[in-house]
Amino acid sequence: MVVMSPQLTDMGTASGPLRALGAVVALGSALMSALAHIFIRKLSQTEPTTAIVFWFIITSALLSLLIIPYGWVLPAPVTLALLIGIGVIGGLGQICLTAAYSHADASVVAPFEYSSMIFAIAIGWSFFGEIPSRTVLSGAARDPGRRADQLERTQAERDAQDDCGRLGDR
Numbered sequence: 001m002v003v004m005s006p007q008l009t010d011m012g013t014a015s016g017p018l019r020a021l022g023a024v025v026a027l028g029s030a031l032m033s034a035l036a037h038i039f040i041r042k043l044s045q046t047e048p049t050t051a052i053v054f055w056f057i058i059t060s061a062l063l064s065l066l067i068i069p070y071g072w073v074l075p076a077p078v079t080l081a082l083l084i085g086i087g088v089i090g091g092l093g094q095i096c097l098t099a100a101y102s103h104a105d106a107s108v109v110a111p112f113e114y115s116s117m118i119f120a121i122a123i124g125w126s127f128f129g130e131i132p133s134r135t136v137l138s139g140a141a142r143d144p145g146r147r148a149d150q151l152e153r154t155q156a157e158r159d160a161q162d163d164c165g166r167l168g169d170r
Contacts (some may be wrong), residue, residue, distance in 0.1 A: 037097075037106055044102030052098050057091065 043052050075083060100109045121137075124130035 034110075037101065037110060040098055041101045041106045044098060049095060049098045049102055053091065053094050056094060 040052060074080075097109075097113075100112075121132050125132070
């Protein structure tokens with residue numbers, strides 16, 4: 001929300017409504033992503049990682065066909081190569097994420113996903129000369145501490161449950 005606030009409060013400019021729409025769509029994406037992670041966690045208890053990723057890719061490809069009538073064009077060869085590279089990297093990332101959810105609780109895995117913001121800032125600065133705003137930096141700076149606290153609380157809860165289980169065995 002810290003990072004989104006400038007987009008939502010900048011309605012007085014010509015690009016303000018579009019920026020606000022982009023921020024709201026990004027928030028919707030985060031919600032859908034959270035739901036997908038919960039579903040992946042549940043599915044990974046009964047299905048192999050490869051099956052989950054395979055069906056994710058097939059479903060995504062079929063749903064992507066819906067945009068063809070809205071102006072899809074064949075990309076130039078260089079762009080097509082880059083898109084294929086993005087697909088391969090994204091697929092590998094999906095395999096790793098699905099495997100992580102099959103071996104650990106969502107409350108343990110999810111905090112590590114926030115490191116993607118740090119990676120995005122570093123890559124944007126290194127390769128594209130993008131300089132993050134103070135708001136983005138302050139939002140990114142707050143995350144590691146909260147995530148460490150969340151991991152610590154999750155481990156403490158797990159330890160407490162283990163202790164209760166051992167007491168019940170006596």
